[in-house]
Amino acid sequence: MEIYKGEKKRICLEKYSIAHLFSFPVEEFIEVHEYRRDEWIIQEGMRPDFLFYVIEGKAKIYVTHQNGKVSLINFINANEYIGEMELLNDVYYTKGIQASTKTVCFALPFHCYRTQLLEDAKFLRELTRFLSGKATFMAAKYSQSLAFPLENRLADFILQTADEGVYKEKHVTVCDYLGVSYRHLLHVLTQFCEKGYLQKEGRNYQIKQYGSLKELAGVLKNK
Amino acid sequence: MEIYKGEKKRICLEKYSIAHLFSFPVEEFIEVHEYRRDEWIIQEGMRPDFLFYVIEGKAKIYVTHQNGKVSLINFINANEYIGEMELLNDVYYTKGIQASTKTVCFALPFHCYRTQLLEDAKFLRELTRFLSGKATFMAAKYSQSLAFPLENRLADFILQTADEGVYKEKHVTVCDYLGVSYRHLLHVLTQFCEKGYLQKEGRNYQIKQYGSLKELAGVLKNK
DNA sequence: AAAATAATATGAGATATCTCATATTTTGAG
DNA sequence: CTCAAAATATGAGATATCTCATATTATTTT
Structure with missing residues (x-):
């Protein structure tokens, strides 16, 4: 994993501005992370410290069952969140997230932004849409699989x-x-x-x- | 389906106050609906006109597949929303919702409240938690079923x-x-x-x- | 380049689950 | 109370899917 600094970071923040997703400035403590293909963005079972927003690349959500079977629950693409479950829920079994191509994300430290995010209607509205899509998609996959x-x-x-x-x-x-x-x-x-x-x-x-x-x-x- | 009026409505609104879920008053245009067991609260494929909040009873979410198989996607209990998908998404295939016991809900007309709801951080925050739970639950059910x-x-x-x-x-x-x-x-x-x-x-x-x-x-x- | 690891490939038997047929019992509507 | 519909019950054969064993071929690591 590489953390962009200086010029590289600045250019990236400029190119993929996400200011429109929040009603307050998030630039100050934001980090830009790049993950190589197959690298784990979040380890299964370990709570992340960031809310990620994917700006480039593609990742996979995995869960391992007790019988050793592994499920690839879903893919995550650009303009989607990672870690939103942990932002919202104190109790949550964290799934593993693996980059399936080179993946670049903005990373917002929970401890800086948690409170503000949970009071920001603009952010919450988009997140709500994202989650409703996720829930609907999983429900569809579930019922279809059966x-x-x-x-x-x-x-x-x-x-x-x-x-x-x-x-x-x-x-x-x-x-x-x-x-x-x-x-x-x-x-x-x-x-x-x-x-x-x-x-x-x-x-x-x-x-x-x-x-x-x-x-x-x-x-x-x-x- | 029975719509509570007058005294009956007033008592119900008082007993199950939901004022804490919103940062603006919703009492004015709210309706209170009671559905009998097995009655359809929402017909599959038909967009509802209300956001429902269940205060008593239990309901089931059904979807019918083209091959005739029916999936009971999930149960809905007291203190959960119905119709939130339609509130958030203009394009959405509406699932059928059937009361499995006598069920009483508050019904907020979309046309009165839609705009306000989508700007209300308090409401959105709770809805976000609800949806994250729903998405997580469906993902778990999905991967377990396989x-x-x-x-x-x-x-x-x-x-x-x-x-x-x-x-x-x-x-x-x-x-x-x-x-x-x-x-x-x-x-x-x-x-x-x-x-x-x-x-x-x-x-x-x-x-x-x-x-x-x-x-x-x-x-x-x-x- | 050799060795180790991951991915592809195929056979064969086992098991989970489905479909269809049919009978009985219970429940709801008139 | 009666009849139709819904729910329960069971058998038997079909099919979808799994497990395990084993080979071959790529890909990665040393």
Whole structure:
């Protein structure tokens, strides 16, 4: 982890101004942190000291269960918060947050800003929207995971993550995210290839039948 | 649905004052609604006109999937909000909310209060806490549902809902809540009886071995 | 470059969970 | 009180998904 100082920090604060998110100045004690790919921004079970706001990059929220299974609960993208749960709740089991690409965040020390943040309607309004989205998203994922087999959820995931018609996510990550075993994921991917929806190219998969995948993914959505 | 008027309304407003939740007076346009058991407070897919605050009773959040499966996403208890998603988000698929007992709510018309509410730090702070809890809870349920078989989740549910050592939830409701088929739920309940954890009494189940159930439920929690 | 580690790959048997069919009992509406 | 609907109950076969074992191929570290 690198903490930006001097010129580098100044430029960053200027480029990604977040003044509009608060009704008071937060510049004074803000820090700018850069995390390398795979670095842990927050260790599971350890309370952070900062409220983070992601300005560049992408991270993953992980939780480890007692039976050793790991769940990738969700991704965090630019313009989203990290550590807001700990800001709001004194009792909270902290999830692990891992950078999945180089990730740059603003870090607001709790001890400087906690009180002010919790009284700032502008900040709270945005946070409320963010959290309502998070709650809604998790509720959707939850109910979908119970109502539909992997086939449907995977089709949806492929369509969402494919880049120019090519799906190239790491199997291991996807297993944690969709909550299925490695073996089963590979099995369903193979089926997709046999049915002609995908075509394997080295370790990537080329989408061949958008229509079929869209149909599978479509049943997840409530119109 | 009954709307309280006159004396009945006044008494209710007095008994369950919610003035402390807002920094401005909300009494003027507030309504008090009472819903009978099984009545729909909000119809799935229909935007409500009110922000509700439950003061008595218990309700259920349902969503219907395209394949006909129904998920009971969560329960709502006294001192919780309903309709907050619609208050915050212009685009939102409204879930169905059904009273599971007689339920009394305060109903704040969006058109009167929306603007004020979204600028009220006191209200927003509490709502933020509520939503963070909701998001956390859904994330936990989600990851647990993928990481553990019904056996564990059911043990947890039984311990949470048992009343004086007796479990007596409706199977149908539990299926929707835990996201499993009726057949399978009955199967696991039978196993619990065979193992001596529970003992069937008519249509209820008496808990016989707390320890065993606690052990099964315990692995869900991250310490 | 060698060694260690992570990711991919595949087979085979086990288990959790689902679907469908059908019967009985309980509950709510008229 | 009666009938229809809802809830409970159970069997049997199908399928989704898991576990474990083992190989091969990349990637990272030394």
